[in-house]
Amino acid sequence: MTKPSIKHKPEILQSDATLENLKNLYAYYKSILDIDSRALLDEWNAYLEKYNKDEFKFIVRDKTIKQSLIHTSLSGSKIKKIALPQYNDLGDILRWLMQENVPGSFPYTAGVFELKREGEDPTRMFAGEGGPERTNKRFHYLSLDQTAKRLSTAFDSVTLYGENPSKRPDIYGKIGNSGVSIATVDDAKKLYSGFDLTDPKTSVSMTINGPAPIILAFYMNTAIDQECEKYIIANGLEKDIHKKITDHFEQKGMPRPSYYGILPEGNSGLGITFLGMSGDQLLPNNIYLQCKQKALQNVRGTVQADILKEDQAQNTCIFSTEFSLKLMGDVQEYFIKEKVRNFYSVSISGYHIAEAGANPITQLALTLANGFTYVEYYLSRGMHIDDFAPNLSFFFSNGMDSEYAVIGRVARRIWAKAIKYKYGGNDRSQKLKYHIQTSGRSLHAQELDFNDIRTTLQALYAIYDNCNSLHTNAYDEAITTPTEESVRRAMAIQLIINKELGTTKNENANQGSFFIEDLTNLVEEAVMSEFNRINDRGGVIGAMEKMYQRNKIQEESLYYEHKKHSGELPLIGVNTFLSSQGSPTIIPQEVIRSTEEEKHFQINTCINFEKRNADKCANALNQLQKIAMANGNLFEELMETVKYCSLGQITNALYEVGGKYRRNM
Numbered sequence: 001m002t003k004p005s006i007k008h009k010p011e012i013l014q015s016d017a018t019l020e021n022l023k024n025l026y027a028y029y030k031s032i033l034d035i036d037s038r039a040l041l042d043e044w045n046a047y048l049e050k051y052n053k054d055e056f057k058f059i060v061r062d063k064t065i066k067q068s069l070i071h072t073s074l075s076g077s078k079i080k081k082i083a084l085p086q087y088n089d090l091g092d093i094l095r096w097l098m099q100e101n102v103p104g105s106f107p108y109t110a111g112v113f114e115l116k117r118e119g120e121d122p123t124r125m126f127a128g129e130g131g132p133e134r135t136n137k138r139f140h141y142l143s144l145d146q147t148a149k150r151l152s153t154a155f156d157s158v159t160l161y162g163e164n165p166s167k168r169p170d171i172y173g174k175i176g177n178s179g180v181s182i183a184t185v186d187d188a189k190k191l192y193s194g195f196d197l198t199d200p201k202t203s204v205s206m207t208i209n210g211p212a213p214i215i216l217a218f219y220m221n222t223a224i225d226q227e228c229e230k231y232i233i234a235n236g237l238e239k240d241i242h243k244k245i246t247d248h249f250e251q252k253g254m255p256r257p258s259y260y261g262i263l264p265e266g267n268s269g270l271g272i273t274f275l276g277m278s279g280d281q282l283l284p285n286n287i288y289l290q291c292k293q294k295a296l297q298n299v300r301g302t303v304q305a306d307i308l309k310e311d312q313a314q315n316t317c318i319f320s321t322e323f324s325l326k327l328m329g330d331v332q333e334y335f336i337k338e339k340v341r342n343f344y345s346v347s348i349s350g351y352h353i354a355e356a357g358a359n360p361i362t363q364l365a366l367t368l369a370n371g372f373t374y375v376e377y378y379l380s381r382g383m384h385i386d387d388f389a390p391n392l393s394f395f396f397s398n399g400m401d402s403e404y405a406v407i408g409r410v411a412r413r414i415w416a417k418a419i420k421y422k423y424g425g426n427d428r429s430q431k432l433k434y435h436i437q438t439s440g441r442s443l444h445a446q447e448l449d450f451n452d453i454r455t456t457l458q459a460l461y462a463i464y465d466n467c468n469s470l471h472t473n474a475y476d477e478a479i480t481t482p483t484e485e486s487v488r489r490a491m492a493i494q495l496i497i498n499k500e501l502g503t504t505k506n507e508n509a510n511q512g513s514f515f516i517e518d519l520t521n522l523v524e525e526a527v528m529s530e531f532n533r534i535n536d537r538g539g540v541i542g543a544m545e546k547m548y549q550r551n552k553i554q555e556e557s558l559y560y561e562h563k564k565h566s567g568e569l570p571l572i573g574v575n576t577f578l579s580s581q582g583s584p585t586i587i588p589q590e591v592i593r594s595t596e597e598e599k600h601f602q603i604n605t606c607i608n609f610e611k612r613n614a615d616k617c618a619n620a621l622n623q624l625q626k627i628a629m630a631n632g633n634l635f636e637e638l639m640e641t642v643k644y645c646s647l648g649q650i651t652n653a654l655y656e657v658g659g660k661y662r663r664n665m
Contacts, residue, residue, distance in 0.1 A: 040097045041090060047102065051082050058104070058114045067115050071505035079505045081115060085512060099413070100517075103466060103508055107416040109409050109520070110508045111466035112431035121148070121498045122463070123491060124205065124435070124471040128154025128179040129481050130594040131602050132191035133260045135180040140194060140266040141484060142491065149195055152205040152471055154179040155215070160316045162211035164648030165602040176594030178481060181602045183647045184609045186275050188218035189225065190259055194267030197223040197299055204301035205347070205435070205469075210318035210661075212305035213327045214650050217638040221278065223299045226271050227291035228279030241273070241282055248277060254612055260601055276612060278643045293338070302344040302393055302435070305331070308370040308540060311663075312549040314352040318651060321544075323658030328374070329381050330635040336387045337636075344393035346374065347435065353549075354397035355441050357557020360404050361523060363397060365530035366549055368414060373540040375423065389419060389429035398458040399439040406520045408434060408465040409510065410527060413520075435469035436462040443478040445585040447573030451475035452489060459494050464509050470494055481592035606646055613644040620644045621653040628657040 030038065050056070056069045071079040082102055087093045103111030125142035127135050135153070143149045156179035158164075158171050164183045165175045175181050182188060195202055197219075208215045232241050249256045257275040280288045307324040310317045317324065332345045350358075350367035358366065371392065378388050394411065398404045415432035419425035438458040443451045452475045459472050474482035474490040482490065503509055510516045537543040563569035570576045573583050610617065620641045627637045634654075641650060 037094055037098070041094055044093055044097070048084065051080075051084055051102070056081075056115060067118060073502060073505075079502070081505065081507050083506060083508060083512070100511055106420065106427070106430060108412040108431055110511055112412060112433055112468070116466075116507055121495065122150075122467060122470040123148075123494050123498075124150050124152040124437075124469055125491070126152040126154065126471050126482075126487070128156070128207075129592055130176040130598045131181055131260060131605075132187045134176075134594075134598065136191055136193055136267065137261075137264040138484075138487075139192075140264040142487065143195075144266050148201045148203070149199075150203045150205075150469065151192070151195065153191070153207060155206075155208050156181050157316075159183065159215070159647065160208060160210065162214070162318045162647060162651035164606050164646050165599065166606075166648075167603065172599065175599045175602055181594070181598075182215065182218065183602070183606045185218045185221050185278075185642050186257055186609060187602075187605070188215075188222045189271050189275055192219075192222055193259065193271035194263065194269065196270060197226055198295055200298070200300065202300060206301070206303045209304050209306060209310045209314070210316050210324070211647060211651055212303050213331055213635050213638055214642065214647055216303045216305070216331065217635065217642040219301075219303075220296065220299070220639060221642060222271060223295040224292045225274045225279045227295040228283055228288065229270060229273050231283070231287065231291055232273075244282055245273075245277060248281070252612060254608065257605070257608065276609075296338045296340050298342065299340070300342045302347045303331075304347045304349060304395070306346055306349045306370065306395075308373060308544070309349045309352055309367070311544055312353060312366065312370075313356040313358075313553060317661035319654065320659035320661055321541075323654075324661075325377055326658075327634055329378060329383075330633045332378055332383065332388050332391060333381070333633055334635045334639075335391055336383065341390065343391070344433075345388075345391045347393050347395045348374065349395040351395050351397040351437055353553060354399065354439065356553045357441075357560060358553045359556050359560075360397075360399065360401050360407060361526045362530065362552060362556060364403075364407055364411060364523070365527040365534075366552075367394065367396065368411060368527065369531060369534050369540050371415070372418065375419075379423075385419070385423045385425040386429050389423075389425050390431075394432060394434035396434055396436055397439050397441075398436050398461050399442050400454060400458065402519060403523050404458070405461050405465065405510070406516060406523055408436075408462075408467055409516075409520045410523045414524060414527060433468045435471070436465075436467040437471040438462075438473045440473055440477060443473060443475070444571065444574050445478045446583040447579070448475050448478065448586050450573045451478065452493065455490065456493050456497070459497055463494070463497055463504055466507065476588060479586065480588045480590070483590050483592065606648075610646055610649065616644040617649060621649060624650070625653055625657050628654065 051069065054068065054070050055066055057064055057066050059065070069081050071081065073079055084102070085093075085096055087096065099107070100109050101107065102114070104114035125139060127138035127142065129135055129138065139151050143151070156176055157174045159179065159182050163171055165171065165181050180191060182191060192204065197204065204219070206212075206215060206219065232238060245256065259272050259275075263269060274282070279291060283291070305328055307317065307321060307328065311321060319327070328346060334340075335343070335345050348367055348371040350363040353366050354360070354363040371394065374392065375385070375389065379385065396407050396411070398407070411434065412432045416430040419430045438455045442454050442458070455472050455475070459470060462470050472490045472493045474486035476482060476486045498504055534540060534543050534548070537546055537548050543549055560569070564571060564575060567575045573579070624634065624637050624641050627634055638650070
């Protein structure tokens with residue numbers, strides 16, 4: 001069959017009436033779009049122009065930041081930091097803008113900042129062992145030659161439960177094991193000595209919950225006294241202040257406290273000049289208040305302080321739940337009053353929920369539900385959403401399951417939409433910022449070297465998902481506190497990903513994947529369904545009273561263990577692909593434990609602190625209890641109390657007015 005020959009292009013007849021009808025239809029359908037949708041479409045061409053340039057400008061806290069949008073590979077390829085979709089259809093463009101959008105734009109699915117901060121990787125330097133001096137040395141070892149000092153602190157169980165180090169049989173053996181022993185403000189000064197806590201490149205995270213407000217008061221006083229110390233140096237007052245301190249301890253008839261051992265490499269000694277004293281005892285009041293204001297408004301970091309998660313999963317509750325919530329609210333009210341903008345008053349944590357056995361969907365759903373409960377509580381105390389929401393942060397676990405690849409995407413999208421549409425929060429309030437720690441539960445005592453492979457893949461999930469902070473576990477954490485060798489390898493994992501892996505030069509690599517987008521929608525729907533189940537049980541607090549969260553976590557943990565032991569869930573080197581020796585459990589060559597000398601030093605340090613301040617302690621504790629009985633702000637008072645009282649003294653005084661934790665049976 002021959003094809004007909006076409007000699008002339010057919011004439012396309014255009015009717016003025018038809019064109020007019022099409023224009024009218026276009027105008028009509030555009031007019032019925034909501035105002036946000038119209039604005040998004042109108043700005044699309046500007047988006048294309050902005051991201052096709054070589055340089056990107058954006059504003060952070062009234063500062064204009066300029067960063068390159070292009071990375072040039074060794075082959076000379078121009079790698080875009082942000083890749084945009086190649087859509088032409090307005091419907092596709094609008095759907096993408098409303099559900100995805102570029103990093104830094106609502107609903108922040110791809111990330112809360114336009115670009116990653118240059119010169120500061122999300123690496124967290126995690127440590128906690130022995131006394132404050134030993135952990136300080138580990139921090140300086142990990143951060144040596146690093147531009148940004150991003151410290152993350154683990155506390156021993158004695159500190160976690162608000163007790164002082166002592167010879168009591170149930171306490172003594174735990175001092176400085178699996179975390180650092182901190183009982184006084186002097187301990188905090190030694191722990192963070194040599195790190196400028198108000199430097200914008202210094203950030204400190206503290207994993208503590210029950211006694212979190214007390215430890216936070218230790219930390220804030222440490223930062224304030226560092227500012228006082230810097231003022232003294234800048235104004236040449238060292239000799240005068242040294243004489244004041246010497247005279248003070250001579251009058252007391254007690255030795256001046258000191259740093260135990262030699263200062264490690266990188267430790268300038270900043271922070272230990274005032275051991276045993278406070279800046280307000282050495283400087284005029286107006287100067288002290290200036291230093292205090294500067295410290296509070298510049299200090300960066302996070303305190304965990306998530307009491308709902310503790311009840312549901314980790315169990316380090318010490319005060320009654322109601323009193324713990326009041327303490328959390330008092331901290332946030334103090335932050336608002338003192339304009340503390342760069343420190344997170346709570347790290348709403350899913351990590352411990354996951355470590356207790358929850359699957360990734362349950363981890364995310366319970367954590368976000370807890371977050372919204374804090375929002376409702378703070379609002380009920382009269383705080384404005386935009387005054388406190390930016391001080392909330394989140395903390396998730398990354399395991400091996402596929403859902404972990406989108407945990408940040410789903411969390412950011414749900415949080416942003418709820419804060420914007422339900423609570424009327426501004427852009428800053430809508431941005432969910434979170435820390436990721438690779439899964440400790442996925443580490444095994446068999447074939448230890450394989451653990452680094454798992455951790456690398458989990459870190460890759462987190463970095464592709466634009467996490468704001470990342471801690472990579474050491475391979476030997478299944479059997480011991482990390483050694484210097486293992487923790488260095490753990491840090492190298494994320495440094496290699498960030499510095500060497502080519503695909504991480506792009507900052508929205510997950511966008512555009514059919515699988516990732518489908519998985520995001522699936523997980524989001526599952527989380528919303530879990531919200532309904534929690535709501536049906538009276539909300540988070542009501543569900544806790546019925547033990548709903550704990551039971552759900554336990555059931556999912558049992559399911560995982562059954563799959564692991566049956567072999568249905570393959571774990572390489574654990575239940576399959578075993579070595580010729582059967583991949584036995586590995587006995588560590590080095591087990592990190594606190595020494596007898598360190599334990600005794602911590603006990604004596606705490607006793608001496610209490611003796612030095614015996615004349616002021618009773619009045620300070622009495623005043624704290626009066627504030628509690630009058631429903632005043634306890635954190636504001638704690639900022640003074642910790643100057644003269646130890647952790648154990650404060651917690652026992654608060655038990656009398658706030659009650660001890662009792663689990664609902």
